[in-house]
Each structure stands twice: as structure tokens, then as C-alpha cells.
Amino acid sequence: DADVTQTPRNRITKTGKRIMLECSQTKGHDRMYWYRQDPGLGLQLIYYSFDVKDINKGEISDGYSVSRQAQAKFSLSLESAIPNQTALYFCATIEDKGGPGDEKLFFGSGTQLSVL
Amino acid sequence: ELKVEQNPLFLSMQEGKNYTIYCNYSTTSDRLYWYRQDPGKSLESLFVLLSNGAVKQEGRLMASLDTKARLSTLHITAAVHDLSATYFCAVPYSGGGADGLTFGKGTHLIIQP
Numbered sequence: 273d274a275d276v277t278q279t280p281r282n283r284i285t286k287t288g289k290r291i292m293l294e295c296s297q298t299k300g301h302d303r304m305y306w307y308r309q310d311p312g313l314g315l316q317l318i319y320y321s322f323d324v325k326d327i328n329k330g331e332i333s334d335g336y337s338v339s340r341q342a343q344a345k346f347s348l349s350l351e352s353a354i355p356n357q358t359a360l361y362f363c364a365t366i367e368d369k370g371g372p373g374d375e376k377l378f379f380g381s382g383t384q385l386s387v388l
Numbered sequence: 389e390l391k392v393e394q395n396p397l398f399l400s401m402q403e404g405k406n407y408t409i410y411c412n413y414s415t416t417s418d419r420l421y422w423y424r425q426d427p428g429k430s431l432e433s434l435f436v437l438l439s440n441g442a443v444k445q446e447g448r449l450m451a452s453l454d455t456k457a458r459l460s461t462l463h464i465t466a467a468v469h470d471l472s473a474t475y476f477c478a479v480p481y482s483g484g485g486a487d488g489l490t491f492g493k494g495t496h497l498i499i500q501p
Contacts, residue, residue, distance in 0.1 A: 312397070314476060314491035315431075362430065376421070377489065379430040 275299045278363050278380035285353050286388050293348045293383050295363030303366040304346040305377070306330075306338060308359040315362065321346055353387040360384050390415045392479050394492035402500055404466050409495045411460040411477035420460045421489065422451050423476045431476065435462075467499045 276297045285291050295304065302323050307315040307330075317330030319338040327340055335357060339347045350357055363380040391414040401407050411420065422434040435444045437453035437460060444451050448471065450463045460477055474496045478489040 312493055314392075314493040315478075315489075316491075317489070376433045376436055377423075377431070378433075381430045 276363055276365055276378055276380040278361075278383050280383060281381065282384045282386075284386045284388065287354055289353050291350045291353055291385070293361055293363075293385070295346045295348070295380055296344050297346075297363075297365045297378075298344070299365055299367065299378060300343070301365040301367050301378075302343065304340070305364040305366070306336075306346070306348045307362045307364065308332065308357075309362060309382075310359050318348065318361075350385075350387075353385075355387045358385060358387045390417075390479060390481060390490045392477060392490050392492040394475075394477055394495050396495060397493055398496045400498045400500065401464075401467055403468055406466065407464050409462040409464075409475055409497075411462070411492055413458050413460075413477075413479045413490075415458075415479075416455070417458070417479045418455060419480060420453050421478045422460070422462055423478065423491075425474045425476065425494070427473075434475075464497075469499050469501060472497055472499045 279294045305320040306318040308318055309315050316332045318332055318336050319330050321327045321340045324340050327338060337349045361383045364377040366377050393412045395410050418439060420437045423431040424434050425431045435451040437451060440455040442453045448465045453460045462475060464471060474494045476491050476494045478491045480489055
């Protein structure tokens with residue numbers, strides 16, 4: 273079983289619709305992240321969370337919101353989807369043992385979202 | 389604002405050849421990460437470079453970090469088809485922990501027989 277699971281894997285929606293992307297992890301990590309990937313642009317950070325009570329905006333948070341329902345669950349919502357939010361979305365977690373070399377991101381398989 | 393630039397962005401090479409991918413970043417950072425992504429797949433961690441002069445090798449890939457030059461290289465030795473993928477470098481925002489990595493645009497590598 274995957275350590276970081278994203279659902280759905282693919283989603284097609286219409287402009288103006290509300291949509292939620294879900295992420296769950298079995299690694300027991302406190303830190304979780306949402307990134308979007310656009311062709312030729314690398315990955316951009318949308319939101320990140322250090323724990324259930326600590327949520328932070330990333331570089332492209334406009335138009336998105338998140339919810340950290342539990343240590344293992346971090347959801348991304350698009351309140352009113354628009355076409356330029358069509359992208360591949362990744363959830364990731366990071367282990368924080370406090371020592372150098374531990375800060376590796378573990379990525380989910382991604383959700384391909386298309387907004388028509 | 390932290391900027392991470394990779395070059396080349398696209399590379400087609402023959403099996404058996406050597407090549408280097410470069411990653412430059414704009415602000416001070418004491419660590420850098422390399423990831424691999426296969427088409428339609430997620431990102432896989434390759435290397436974590438933690439200090440100036442750090443060098444790590446796995447198989448035909450070797451990564452190095454020069455924090456003074458703000459430069460990391462990913463060297464491919466005697467390339468094989470299985471190394472075809474997109475490679476990303478990433479740098480932490482703050483230079484400390486890996487919260488909110490800034491990624492380069494990726495180098496799309498195709499290795500032909």
C-alpha cells in the first residue's frame with residue numbers, strides 16, 4: 273500500500289464547481305504539503321501544514337483552501353474552480369526527526385485535475 | 389525571492405555518453421535535493437545534499453553541491469535508457485529545513501539507444 277494516498281487520481285469538473293482533493297498518509301508524519309505541477313513549470317507550493325493546528329500559505333494559495341482533519345489527512349479545496357487551475361496536484365509529507373538529511377519529501381501519486 | 393534554475397530543460401542523449409545537468413539557485417542555502425519523475429508518475433527522492441562540497445553517488449548518477457557558487461550538478465555516467473525521466477532540483481525556502489521547497493522547472497532527459 274502507498275504511504276501517501278491521493279484521491280481521486282483523475283477528475284474533470286466544470287468552471288465554478290467546488291472540488292476537494294484528498295490526501296491521507298500512513299507514515300505518521302506531522303508535516304504535509306500540497307503542490308501543483310504545470311508542464312514546464314516545475315512544482316509550486318500551494319499550502320503546507322506542520323500539524324493539525326498549524327496551516328500556512330504557500331506561494332500560490334489564491335483560489336485554494338485546505339483542511340487538516342487529522343495528522344493523517346490533509347485536503348485541498350477549490351471553492352470555485354477555474355480553467356487555469358487545470359494541473360497535476362501532488363500531496364507530500366516530510367519526516368521531521370530534527371536532524372540533517374531527514375528532510376525528504378514523500379509524494380503521493382498525484383491527482384490530474386481538468387477544469388472545463 | 390528564491391529562484392531555482394535548471395539547465396538544460398531538455399536533453400536528448402545517446403546511451404553510453406556522459407552528461408551533466410546544472411542547478412543554480414539565487415539565495416543562500418545549505419542543502420539541496422534532487423528528484424526523479426517518470427512520465428505519469430510521482431516524484432522520487434534521489435539525493436539530499438547537506439553541505440558545501442557534498443557529493444553523493446548512486447549507480448550512474450552523481451550529485452554535488454557548491455554552496456558558495458549556489459550550484460549543484462547531477463552527472464550521468466555512461467547513460468542507459470532506464471535513466472530517461474525528468475529530473476528536478478529543489479532548494480528550501482529558508483535555507484533551513486525542507487519546508488516549502490522551491491523546485492526548478494525540471495530537466496526532461498531522453499536517452500536513446
